[in-house]
Amino acid sequence: MFNLFSGNKNKQQSEELSSMQQELAAIEQRWYTFLSKLEEKYDEVLTAFEAEAPSIYEQDEDYAKRTYHRFKSGMDGQLTAIRKKMQDTAEVQIRNTYRKYDTASYNSPYEWRNRCLDAEHQWEERTNAKRDAAFAKVEQAVSEDLEVQYANILATYEQIKNKFTCTQCGCKLTIDRLYFISTYITCPACNTQNTFEPGTQIRTLEWLARPLAEHRTKHLYEQYQQHVYNGRHDDRVAYRQGKEAESMYYEKYLRAMFDEMNNIIPDKREQNELFYQRMLADHKR
Amino acid sequence: MENEETPKLSFAERMKQKAMQQKNYGHELEKPEQAAGVAARDCPNCGAPRAQQDGLTKCAYCGFEFIQTTLSDGMYIRKEDNSRQ
Secondary structure, eight states, X not given: OOOOSHHHHHHHHHHHHHHHHHHHHHHHHHHHHHHHHHHHHHHHHHHHHHHHHHHHHHHOOSTTOHHHHHHHHHHHHHXXXXXXXXXXXXXXXXXXXXXXXXXXXXXXXXXXXXXXXXXXXXXXXXXXXXXXXXXXHHHHHHHHHHHHHHHHHHHHHHHHTTOOBOTTTOOBOOOOSOOOSXXXXXXXXXXXXXXXXXXXXXXXXXXXXXXHHHHHTHHHHHHHHHTOOXXXXXXXXXXXHHHHHHHXXXXXXXXXXXXXXXXHOGGGHHHHHHHHHHHHHHHHO | OHHHXXXXXXXXXXXXXXXXXXXXXXXXXXXXXXXXXXEEOOOTTTOOOOBGGGOSSBOTTTOOBSOOSOOOOOSSOOGGGSOOO
16 A cells, blocks of 8 residues: 555566676676587697598508597597586576576566577587588598499409309309309309309408498488478478488489499399398388 | 607598497408318218209208208298208
């Protein structure tokens, strides 16, 4: 009736609001600084990766380049750890603070939360793009090497295909195709089953086929990636059309990739087709 | 004192060192690289060679078992490569 206490109440509310705003502003400032420092660290790891990876690949004598892949996965692990640290901090500093002050009233720090989380989202997008670009740059050099390896294998095959004779009767044996695993070659004169051993270099063809095919069809993979549907799920028509287009481009890429694989190792066509069907089914699931 | 003598490695160099020192799972690389070649396995029991029409699993003359499993269709080997007897 006399409104004796409302003045104190308003004053108290205003003080609380001001202290909250100060706290949020301080957190926001710290958050941006933290993100920028973390991005510097992220860039450092990427720069080190770009500098070291090509030489490791070159020095690696292993046919499957396992040392290079260990290094790559270790460095990628570091990048993941940095991203995880950012996400954990966002959870504690931003989301938890928002929950603390989210009172569903007019002074809910909704915009503050959106600004901070937008920065998080942009950070993730930016660093992911940097990571993909750095990996692609190194992989490009690596992929070019695959073509050289493949050409060397074909050259070796040309050299050896008429070089062998039957161990039983000495008749000339023809290695009629590029066998990449040990196989029996029948002597045309005495019918003896000679065991043909293709050698270490030609054996690597089986492991080379897929990365090489992926490298040759990279443009189709990029085309597919541009058509991956990221739109709304509640708009059924758009969703169906988007998904259909995505599947079409994926199938186009996958078919071309497996055709390349079949060209490189025609003897594995049957197994490759089963693999193709499974990958296609997995994508549609 | 020891620390002063050891050169300080950067993070990436340490990672590289670890990657290079780690032992490969599975088998090691064949060194020196094995060259392509041809060999024939004669029967250790009677010395007869294996001919195509007699199959791969048993010696056509003395029955010695070259391969103990029954062959199924593979990339280069077919079911028909099992010896009949």
